[in-house]
Every structure is written in structure tokens, then in C-alpha cells.
Amino acid sequence: MARRATELEHLIAPIAEALGYALVRVRLSGAVRPTLQVMAELPDGTMPIEDCARLSEAISVAFEQADPIEGEYVLEVSSPGIDRPLTRRRDFDDFSGHEAKLDLVAPIDGRKRIKGTLRGLRGEDVLIETDAGPGGGRIELSIPHVSIGEAKLLLTDALIEQDLKRRKQAGKPAKPR
Secondary structure (H helix, E strand, C coil), rough: HHHHHHHHHHHHHHHHHHHHEEEEEEECCCCCCEEEEEEECCCCCCCHHHHHHHHHHHHHHHHHHHHCCCCCCEEEEEECCCCCCCHHHHHHHHHCEEEEEEEEEEEECCCEEEEEEEEECCEEEEEEEEECCCCCCCCEEEHHHHHHHHHCCCCHHHHHHHHHHHHHHCCCCCCCC
């Protein structure tokens, strides 16, 4: 499914970009009636419901012509949300200083899941500060970007505060909780 999602991402990315959106993630799941999940955002990091509908309509029109998914499927277009997935290399720099969870493709130093504070990028690696273990304090790990299967921000007060500031600067109301 991941390879198929990548193929669909190549079809969707130009549509999103033409409308002024940055694609965050494309995921295809389910076998009987697949769900195509598309996450996108405006340059200011927001994605109001009206923009989700606009992108959804554009994808639907293009897919009616290209017919890249056989049979019925469900299309879901959404914003990445506050505790968003980290899918692009730049996300690890953009959200440096925030708490995140990384799920690795294969264990590194016996760890397949790492929680900690993002410290940005160094070359091809993601830097994350995490607990060293029992009685060990904090250490900075350098994780090859290609070793990360999934990553997402963890919801913290600091992340909520940053999101509220970003929305205020963009002139958009805060989302109700």
C-alpha cells in the first residue's frame, strides 16, 4: 500500500501545489473499500475546512478523469492538526524544540520507538534529545531520516501555545477544543 500511496502522491502533489497547498501526507488504507487520506496545509500552516473541501473537489475531478483507484474508495482531506505527523525532512527543523515520537523501521541501539525533544537536522540525520535510560540523564541521538517509519508531534502546552500564536498571526480563529 505504501508504494501505491507514493504513486497517488505524485498525482495529488501538483493539484495541491496549483491551489497553493503543501502536501503533508498521502496514505491509502483498507482493502474492500479503500480510504485515501490526504493531509495538506497552507503556507501559514493552517488548513480551514473550506480549503479541505476545495482540495477534495479538485482531487475528485482529476481522479474521475485519471481513474487511479479501481472501484469505490473514500477520499478524506484534512489538515495535519496540532499533533501532526512529521513526514517531510523540513518538519524536523520547523518543529525543533517540540516533543515528538519516532517509530523506527528497525531498532537502533535496541530501540525501535524514541520519544524526546526534536533538535533539528544534521545532514541526513534527525537529531532528538531523549532519556538515556535508568539514572542516565538526557542524550542527543542522531537518527538517519531513512530509518524513520513514522513520526509525529506530541501534544504539549508549548505546541498548543505555538499553534495559537501562528493562528493569531495568520488572522485565523483558534480551533475550539
